[in-house]
Amino acid sequence: MARGAQRQGGRHRQRSNQRTHQRARKRDNEGIIPVLARVVREVETAVERGQANSVRTRFQVVALLVRETRAGLKADEALSQAQREEQLKRLDGVATILAKTAAREPSLLSLLAEDAVLSEIGEDLKEELLEQAGIERTQPPAPDGAEIPDAVAQPQRRVVPQSVISRQLANPFLVPDFSAVPPTPAESRRLVGWELIEPLLRSFERASSGATSCMRLPEPAPVMLPPGLELMPHQGEVVTAARDGHRTFLLADEPGLGKTAQALVAAQAADAFPLLVVVPNVVKMNWAREAQQWVPMRKVTVIHGNGHDIDAFADIVVVNYEVLDRHVGWLGDLGFRGMVVDEAHFIKNKASQRSQNVLGIADRIRARTGRPLMMALTGTPLINDIEDFRNIWQFLGWIDEKKPLVELMNKLEDSGWTPADAGFYPAARQAVIDMGIVRRRKVDVAKDIPARRIADIPVELDDAAARSLREAERELARRLVKRYDSALAARTSGQVVDGIDLELVRRVATWEREDSDSSSSGENVFTMMRRIGQAKAGLAADYAAQLARNVGKVVFFAKHIDVMDVAEDTFERRGIRYSSIRGDQTSKARTRNIDAFVEDPEVQVIVCSLTAAGVGINLQVASNLVLAELSWTDAEQTQAIDRIHRIGQEEPVTAWRIIAAQTIDSKVAELIDSKAGLAARALDGSDAEVTSSADIQLEALVSLLTDALLARGDHMPPR
Structure with a gap:
């Protein structure tokens, strides 16, 4: 009987185990x-x-x-x-x-x-x-309070935080401010029928030598500030202009000249509260800190995610581009009297959702407030093309999609010129500048900041990596040459070019660049640059380690996570203490790591992502910076360098750029340097030669193909 009970218990356990496994399998398939x-x-x-x-x-x-x-x-x-x-x-x-x-x-x-x-x-x-x-x-x-990336967040999911509802109920009859009288159109309408946006943009390409882009600013007046704080004269000029009634600014001072403080104190001088501030996620908490420092009498709130914990009664509302789409509905109706867009080059792409959100909110603020304070802040207003200005001007209310608006149009009418006249272009440029472009260079306004320099450090890759990269470059060149020859053979126009057909070279390079994202096999310029970055990662980290041993704190910048990983492993093995800034960090972790580098003398290196740490942070405790990988734009490189080349820097600043010798890396470095003249020509009146729509990837491919054709015996066409 006992054996029967045992058998029965065994069968019961077996059935129980079977049911457990079945439930587990069911869960696995759900x-x-x-x-x-x-x-x-x-x-x-x-x-x-x-x-x-x-x-x-x-x-x-x-x-x-x-x-x-x-x-x-x-x-x-x-x-x-x-x-x-x-x-x-x-x-x-x-x-x-x-x-x-x-x-x-x-x-x-x-x-x-x-x-x-x-x-x-x-x-x-x-x-x-x-x-x-x-x-x-x-x-x-979001893990540990981190922001949900824009690509993950549901784009059309609109929210209205409970605090906003409370504010709306407390003030249900928010009356629009129509106190400002709109400007009257000029009587002379000689410009009716002219297409004016393109000529306005082109006027900045035709800038004459020495013609810096800065409106006339008043002498700085005394400003009430918290104890221990003081504005530099160039900062006080913008604040005084806002106090005197100017209401639109493209504040394009070079990075490191204190644009955040200028915007906050200008809002105080113009009584432009409540104030909406739209920023990249990485600088959101920094804006809150700066607001508490410069305008402590104004309460600031920061929107995280769906905004459950915001204070809608605050004077300053800070929101990042990545979550703006969720809040675009109520932000346009809250009654803001001012709006600041930081890193305004983020809205240069009209087709992007964040650009449309920013422009839509700006229009609604202008519809409710007669003359709101509108400020676009960027140290790099031009990334690739003079067209990058267009959306910024539209945000500021100077133009719409097709034409200048009344105030700017009146200035153009007053000039007496049309685009058919050579005199139109300098007059039009000045008219736009007078609308509120403010551009100061460090050399002009902060002579106590030491000069900076970029020093290239050529490195020889190890034999295996060098051979692999050179073969990949040759393979890419062979593919370009084959494509060039095929296009030449297929030509039916009968056109004959003596020597290399430079127009066809550029066309072939364009085709290759357009195919790079979708190419299923073979090397392209993007994968090659990433491989070069991986190959020189250890060498770049070694150089940073030597600097840290000899000159003190060093900032190490890289584009890719695997390069950052190699660097951190190198510092670990060498016994060098470091901290890091990456895109997946929470705001608390980011602040903790920055503070460790700035305040702890034992932390010698900070390893930074170009995209996550290129803007909005102050690392001037260091005067040496290592660029382990090249960016595709001079603007991104400049943003990184200006993390240490800022007001308060007491040492000469050197950016050590690690270049892989005998690879396309050196060509890309030359192209980046040639590109650096774009903002200088348009905003600073520099004579630097620049193609307004130049593209570094395209130019790298053009150079690679041209060199390959010359190597096989083709000759350059006669001039």
Whole structure:
């Protein structure tokens, strides 16, 4: 009988174990992870077959959902530790396949960048996968209070925080301010019918030598400031202009000249509160700190995520571009009397959602407030092209999409010229400047700041890496030459060019550049530069370590995470203490790491991401900076250098740029330097020769193809 009971108990345990395994298998087949596993296998198979173009959106969506799911699992308090670890392990399996797929097809890596935008098709696919997983779409939680990237946040999800509702109920009859009389159009209308936007833009390309772009500013008047604070004279000029009634500023001072303080104190002088401040995420908390320092009598609130903890009754509301789409509805109706857009070159792309949000809010503020204070702040207003001005001018209310608005039009009419006259261009340029462009250089207004210099350090890559990169460069050159020859042979016009057809060279380079993102095989200029960065990472870190030993604190900048990883490993092995700034850090971690570098004498190096740390931070405790990887724009390089070349710097500043010898790296460095003249020519009246729409990637390919054609015996055409 006992044996029978044992057999019965054994059968009961067996059935219980079977039910447990069945429930486990059922759980394994439920939720988002099985859906992601299926789709990532489809992506992997397509890439293996050379069909990467057909699965780029699926790759991006899976990567974003892996990120969301990981954050959700870490934040889910209902899960036991064992359950959480099991789910994370399964998710790691999906992430591993993504990583291997990206390694096979490097062009997919661009879809993982912080500023990568998910298309409408991608959003639809994301919703479809969530529905398949039985998940209702909600805003994913952010780990440790981190911001949700714009590509992850649901673009059309509008929110109204409870605090905003309370403010609206407390003041339900917010009356629009129509006290300012709009300017009357000039009587003479000689410019009716002329297309004027392009001539206005072109007027800045025709700047004569020495014609700096700065409106006439008044002498600085005394300003009441908190004890211990003082504005420099150039800062006081802008504040006084705002006090005297000027209401639109493109504040384009070189980085490091205190634009944040100028904007805050100018708002105080103009009584432009409540004030809306739109900024990149990385400088959001810095703006809050600066506001508490310069205008402590004004309460500041910062919008995080959906804004549950904001104070809508505050005088200053700070919001970052990445979450602006969720709050664009109520922000336009709160009654702001001023708006500041920091790093205003972020809105240069009219097609982007963040640009449309900023311009839409600005229009609504102007509709409710007669003469709001509108300020666009950027030390690098021109990144690639004179066209970058267009959206900034529109934000400030100087133009709309098609024409100058009344105040600027009146200035143009008063000049007496039309675009058919040579005199129109200097007069038009001055008319725009008088609308509120303020551009001061450090050499002009802060002579106590020591000079800076960029020193190139050529490094020889190890034999294996050098051979591999040189062969990759030759392969790219061969592909360009083959494409050039095919285009030449297919020409039906009968045109004959003596020597190298430079126009065709540029056309072939353009085709190659356009194909780079979608190329399923072979090297392209983007993957080559990344490989060069990886190859010289250890050498750059070694040089930074030597500097740290000999001259003190050093700032180390890189574009890619793997280069930062190599650098940190090098410093670890050499016993050099360091901190780091990366894009995935929380605001608290970021502040803690900056403070460690600035305040702790034992922390000798700070390892920074170019995208995460290129703006909005002050690292002037160091005077030496290492650029381990080259940027694609001089503006990004300048932003990095100006983290240490700022007001208060007491030492000469040197940026050590690590260049891989005998590679395309050196050519890109030359192109970056030649590009540096764009902002100087348009804003500072420099005679630097520059092509307004020059593109460094394109020019690198043009150079590579031209050199290859010369090497095979083709000759340059006669001049």
